[in-house]
Structure formats: structure tokens, C-alpha cells
Amino acid sequence: MKRLENKVAIITGGAGSIGQITARLFLEEGAKVMLVDLKEDALQKAADELGGQNVQYCAADVTKSEDVQRYVNDTVKAFGKVDVFFNNAGIEGVVKPITDYPEEMFDRVIAVNVKGAWLGVKYVLPQMNDRGSIINTSSVAGINGSPNVSAYITSKHAVVGIMRAVAVEAAPRKIRVNSVHPSPVDNRMMRSLEEGFAPGHAEAAKKELEKTIPLGRYAEPEEIAQLVLFLASDDSRFITGTTQVIDGGLSVM
Numbered sequence: 001m002k003r004l005e006n007k008v009a010i011i012t013g014g015a016g017s018i019g020q021i022t023a024r025l026f027l028e029e030g031a032k033v034m035l036v037d038l039k040e041d042a043l044q045k046a047a048d049e050l051g052g053q054n055v056q057y058c059a060a061d062v063t064k065s066e067d068v069q070r071y072v073n074d075t076v077k078a079f080g081k082v083d084v085f086f087n088n089a090g091i092e093g094v095v096k097p098i099t100d101y102p103e104e105m106f107d108r109v110i111a112v113n114v115k116g117a118w119l120g121v122k123y124v125l126p127q128m129n130d131r132g133s134i135i136n137t138s139s140v141a142g143i144n145g146s147p148n149v150s151a152y153i154t155s156k157h158a159v160v161g162i163m164r165a166v167a168v169e170a171a172p173r174k175i176r177v178n179s180v181h182p183s184p185v186d187n188r189m190m191r192s193l194e195e196g197f198a199p200g201h202a203e204a205a206k207k208e209l210e211k212t213i214p215l216g217r218y219a220e221p222e223e224i225a226q227l228v229l230f231l232a233s234d235d236s237r238f239i240t241g242t243t244q245v246i247d248g249g250l251s252v253m
């Protein structure tokens with residue numbers, strides 16, 4: 001039997017790197033998947049690439065309550081229920097010391113990464129089957145400090161707070177809630193941050209960052225997806241309220 005046979009999953013940030021690759025894995029494991037992201041054209045492209053009847057999409061801004069309620073309702077209309085919520089949409093903000101960090105960018109990062117994650121749980125939970133699984137994407141930035149990305153660090157720590165609070169609230173229904181904490185992943189978001197750390201020298205910034213990771217490289221998005229699949233499936237049925245670090249050893253340094 002496939003690991004997500006007959007399960008319905010919502011993936012926010014579903015047109016992005018980690019979201020789309022996780023959707024592919026979920027589909028291979030028998031799930032029906034609702035992709036949620038900002039732009040219709042990116043979602044259409046992602047759904048076309050994934051293919052088949054078991055993937056649908058909903059364009060929504062996770063910071064807006066009415067959009068969140070719409071993506072939950074669309075999922076229930078399309079597939080009848082929700083079993084897995086991969087609460088994953090996020091933005092990196094900019095790279096600047098806190099003294100120069102634009103307040104409006106701080107507000108935007110908190111709106112997407114914290115309020116978006118909170119609203120998602122708030123509206124998914126009532127439509128989720130008992131024994132469901134919620135996986136929130138935090139980061140090593142949700143466990144450790146790092147200079148010049150204060151809004152991102154703050155937001156990813158807050159994701160742990162949402163996870164811990166709801167793990168206790170949802171436990172009577174045997175719904176599990178965990179967070180994943182990747183180190184840098186080899187994709188668009190890191191290209192943007194590398195450029196911010198060392199304008200014009202992104203490749204050199206990447207090499208420096210890789211030196212800080214004991215296993216010597218960034219994560220691949222597929223590796224994050226494998227961890228999310230484990231947390232989504234019954235293989236992790238006694239795991240709730242945890243911070244799952246996936247970082248090549250970065251956070252022990």
C-alpha cells in the first residue's frame with residue numbers, strides 16, 4: 001500500500017521549489033493534492049507538470065483570511081476532506097541589519113510566514129479528519145540566530161510557537177503537528193539570499209555557507225520532501241510537537 005493512499009493534502013507555496021517537489025512525492029504515494037500559491041499561471045504550470053486528476057490548484061494569498069477559507073473550501077469541494085496540511089508558503093525578506101531593515105518588509109515577512117501559517121491552521125483544522133497531520137515549514141532560522149535577516153529569523157521562530165501550541169490543542173483528535181527546519185536548500189530562495197549577503201558574488205557566498213555545513217553542501221528540495229512525507233504518513237504516528245531539523249549538521253556547529 002502506498003504511504004498516502006486515499007489521503008487529501010493541501011500544500012501552500014505549492015508552485016514553489018519545496019512545495020512542488022513535495023506534491024510530486026505525495027502524488028506518487030497515492031495522495032490527492034491541492035496546490036495553493038499566489039499566481040494562477042505558476043500554479044497552472046506546476047499542475048501541468050505534475051499531471052493527472054489528483055492534483056488541483058487554488059490561487060490564494062495566505063495572508064488573507066478570505067483566501068485561506070476559500071482554499072480550504074475548494075479542497076473539501078474537490079476531494080471531500082483534508083488529511084495532511086503542508087503549511088509551507090514563505091518569503092525570505094531582504095538582507096539588512098535590523099537598524100536598516102525596512103519596517104514594511106518586516107510586516108510583510110511576518111504576514112506571510114507567521115499570520116499565513118496561523119490562518120492556515122485556524123481554517124484547515126475544522127475540516128481535517130481526525131488522525132491528520134500538519135507540517136509547518138520553519139528553517140534552521142527558526143532555531144538559531146544569523147545576522148542581517150532579523151525578520152526571517154523572527155518569523156521562523158514564531159512558526160515553532162504555532163506548532164507547539166496547536167500540537168497540544170489538536171492532540172485529543174490525534175491530529176499531529178510538527179515543524180521542519182531545513183538548512184539552505186539549493187533553489188531560488190537561496191540564490192536571492194546569497195545575492196543579498198554578497199551582492200554580485202552570490203556563488204562565493206554559497207561556497208562560504210557550504211563550509212559551515214558539516215556534510216559540506218546545501219540540501220536538495222527532494223530531501224526536505226522525504227522528511228515531509230514521513231511526517232505526513234502514519235510512519236510518524238507517535239511524533240507530534242517536534243522540531244525536525246534537516247541541515248547536514250549545521251545546527252550542531
Ligand SMILES: NC(=O)c1ccc[n+]([C@@H]2O[C@H](COP(=O)([O-])OP(=O)(O)OC[C@H]3O[C@@H](n4cnc5c(N)ncnc54)[C@H](O)[C@@H]3O)[C@@H](O)[C@H]2O)c1
Pocket residue numbers: 012013014015016017018019036037038039060061062063088089090091092112116137138139140181182183184185186187188189190
Ligand atoms: N530555500 C531554502 O533555503 C529554505 C530553507 C529553509 C526553509 N525554507 C522555507 O521553505 C518554504 C518553501 O520555500 P522554497 O525554498 O520552496 O522557496 P520558493 O520561493 O520556491 O517557494 C515559496 C512559495 O511560497 C509562495 N508564496 C509567497 N508568499 C505567498 C502568499 N502570500 N500566499 C501564497 N503563497 C505565497 C511563493 O509564491 C513561492 O511559490 C518557505 O517557507 C521557506 O521559508 C526554505
